[in-house]
Amino acid sequence: MKSQIDEILKKNNISAVYITGSADHNPAMHYFTGNVHVSQGALVICEGKKPVLFFNPMEREEAARTGLELQSFANHPYASLVKETNGDRSKIEARRIAHILEDCGIVKGKVVFYGQWDAGKAFSTLKNLSEYLPDVEALADWDESILFKAMNTKDDDELSQIKTMGQITTSVVSRTAEFLSSQKASGNHLVDREGKPVTIGQVKQKINLWLAEAGAENPEATIFSLGRDAGIPHSIGKDAEGLRLGETIVFDIFPCQSGGGYFYDFTRTWCLGYAPDEVLALYDDVKKVYDILITELKTGELFHTYQERTCDLFENMGHTTVKTHSNTESGYNHSIGHGVGLRIHEKPWSGDSADETDILIPGTVFTIEPGLYYPEKGMGVRIEDTYCVNHNGLIERMAEYPYDLVIPVKS
Numbered sequence: 001m002k003s004q005i006d007e008i009l010k011k012n013n014i015s016a017v018y019i020t021g022s023a024d025h026n027p028a029m030h031y032f033t034g035n036v037h038v039s040q041g042a043l044v045i046c047e048g049k050k051p052v053l054f055f056n057p058m059e060r061e062e063a064a065r066t067g068l069e070l071q072s073f074a075n076h077p078y079a080s081l082v083k084e085t086n087g088d089r090s091k092i093e094a095r096r097i098a099h100i101l102e103d104c105g106i107v108k109g110k111v112v113f114y115g116q117w118d119a120g121k122a123f124s125t126l127k128n129l130s131e132y133l134p135d136v137e138a139l140a141d142w143d144e145s146i147l148f149k150a151m152n153t154k155d156d157d158e159l160s161q162i163k164t165m166g167q168i169t170t171s172v173v174s175r176t177a178e179f180l181s182s183q184k185a186s187g188n189h190l191v192d193r194e195g196k197p198v199t200i201g202q203v204k205q206k207i208n209l210w211l212a213e214a215g216a217e218n219p220e221a222t223i224f225s226l227g228r229d230a231g232i233p234h235s236i237g238k239d240a241e242g243l244r245l246g247e248t249i250v251f252d253i254f255p256c257q258s259g260g261g262y263f264y265d266f267t268r269t270w271c272l273g274y275a276p277d278e279v280l281a282l283y284d285d286v287k288k289v290y291d292i293l294i295t296e297l298k299t300g301e302l303f304h305t306y307q308e309r310t311c312d313l314f315e316n317m318g319h320t321t322v323k324t325h326s327n328t329e330s331g332y333n334h335s336i337g338h339g340v341g342l343r344i345h346e347k348p349w350s351g352d353s354a355d356e357t358d359i360l361i362p363g364t365v366f367t368i369e370p371g372l373y374y375p376e377k378g379m380g381v382r383i384e385d386t387y388c389v390n391h392n393g394l395i396e397r398m399a400e401y402p403y404d405l406v407i408p409v410k411s
Contacts, residue, residue: 001153001154002150003155004149005017005147008147008149008150009046009047010047012145014109014110014111015109015136016044016046016104017043017044017045017046017111017112017114017146017147018043018097018101018111018113018114019032019043019044019113019147020041020043020113020114020116020117021040021041021115022040023035023036023038023259024039025219025259026115026116027151027260027343028115029041029116030260032051032053032066032068033053033066033068034066035257035258036063036065037062038053038055038066039056040055041054041059041063042097043068044100044101044104046104046106049104050068051068051069052069052070052103052104053066053068054071054073054100055070055073056072057072071100071103075103076099081096090124090128091128091131093125094125094127094128094129094131094132095132097125098132101136106136108136109135109136109137110136111137111139112139112140113138113139114141126138145357149347151342152339152357152363153362153363153364154365159363159365159390159391159398161261162340162341162365162386163398163399165257165262165264166264166266166398167399168211168216169216169264169266170266170399170401172210172211172214172216172255173253175206176203176206176207176251177407179203179206180203180270180272180409181409181410182410183198183409183410185410185411188246189244190245198243200224200225200226200241200243201240203224204224207224207253215257215258216255216257217255217256217258217259220344221236222236222251222254223267224236224237224249224251224252225249225380226238226243226244226249227244227247227248228378229375230247230249230250230379230381231373231374231375231376231377231378231379231380232380233250233333233334233373233380233382243272246272246273246276246279247271247272248269248271248279248380250371250381251267251268252265252266253266253267254344256344260342261342262340263340263343263344264340264386266384266385267382267384268383268403269283269286269380269381269382269405270404270405270406270407271407272406272407273408273409278377279381279405282379285372286370286371286372286381286382286383287383289310289314289317289370290368290370292313294368294387294397297360297368297395299360299389299393300359301359302354302358302359302360303354303360304350304354306350307335307350307351307354308323310332310336311332314331319331320332321333329373330373330376331374333373334351334371335349335352336350337350337368337369338351338367339364339365340365340366340367341365348366350366360389360395362390362393366386366388367385370382370383371383383403385398386399
């Protein structure tokens, strides 16, 4: 939480955090500004001080909405930066950053950088920064031990926003199910009233429309994969492909608040009309593992514990897992979950990158998503819900939705 930041900076001997870019779809910046239209900004955070937002004068009223301390980029106009650097484009932004840090009293020490940058420009800028501030050490938060550690735990307002996104998400999922069940079966295909095939792309267009109507968006697309594609965990499906009865559909939807706010993550597996026996058996195995896991979740537990448990459960059922076959493309081949917040994937981690800091503590939001995948058999199954540890120390599912496998359609 934000209240942890001073302690984290002090513990890691960090002089400042510097965040650049827009407030939209820029998790580090959005964390402090909220949903405002600041398309070009720089935010500096120092221990014991109110964050300072440097802004474009054209966006001064939007910047003021953040409630942060403000300074205008006009204090260091572009013409003066050109003069100071003899017009060297590789140094102009470095000189601007040096001025901003100097304005905040930072002329030495470790500065951790975040934000939206073109990779080449970021490299050139930070390389040249040392010319103007030789005692500043520019760092990246590879271990997620600074800002992203604070973002790992959410306060009550953040949890409320994520729950609202859960309600929006499940309402769109419900509308999707209703749309599919209102269509007709023609042979083995789903068709509309005019007898034309209903395609994955048409379904996704409706999903995006319904999300937009609810004040949400889908910046990282939607997984709506059919048959063999459902057996590949992150296949998003083929837009031109028509929907067929009796084949698994993995519907993984992970929208966020409009403007790049908090995400939600949710998956159901469906079959249209009916489910073959082999699919029923596979779905039953996944649902059994899911049910066991959610009864065993405990506050204070290492998240990776549940990855180990998932592998053991699936292997006891006869499925291959990443525990014994790290590169398997069939069976269970991913981690059991991940954190959710202003990024769709964030701490706490449960897979190979998890460490002793990835613990289910009050304020953490995380997914539980067991799945089994057999592309060679033309099927895959995943069930996913987002959970949190609330500030009473209790684990709760953040949105409810049924687990029905079969979506009935008209004959």
